[in-house]
Amino acid sequence: VAFGKKTQVCGIYAGHRVDEVPENVFRKSSRINSTFGGNLVDMVRCRRFIEIIEAEGLEPRVREVGKKTIAGLREIARESGAFSNVRGTGTLIAFTLDTPEARRALLDSMFDNGLMALPSGIKSIRFRLPLTFALDEVDTLLKYVAQSIPAAAKA
Secondary structure, eight states, X not given: OEEOGGGTSOEEOOOGGGGGSTTOTTXXXXXXXXXXXXXXXXXXXXXXXXXXXXXXXXXXXXXHHHHHHHHHHHHHHHHHOSEEEEEEETTEEEEEESSHHHHHHHHHHHHHTTOOOXXXXXXXXXXXXXXXXXXXXXXXXXXXXXHHHHHHHHO
């Protein structure tokens, strides 16, 4: 799981699979650095955030929400042809449009329909859904994406 500024420090926590990489970040110093390393108080606060994430069962929810969102976006992509390359891990999700203009039109239309997303690269859109995003909210997200596609088709 990757986390950032909302937890006051940036980082990752991982299971034993991280040891499959010989020079992983926990063995090789400075392999991955953050833009905001925090201080001792922030690290203590972040540790508490991780405890809450584990106690509330947010990690399994993130996996479920991510799988459902990616599957739904792939279905929309198949049916509409409006975008491709749906990808993601957990609730960090992205897809690619044919042109920067189509990306801008879809972003604007989604915003007008009540859905915020972020531009990524030249012609991709990404979502950084919160850890607390519920499974039933995925249906709303997918509905707004589908409703917004006609605007991108005009671009």
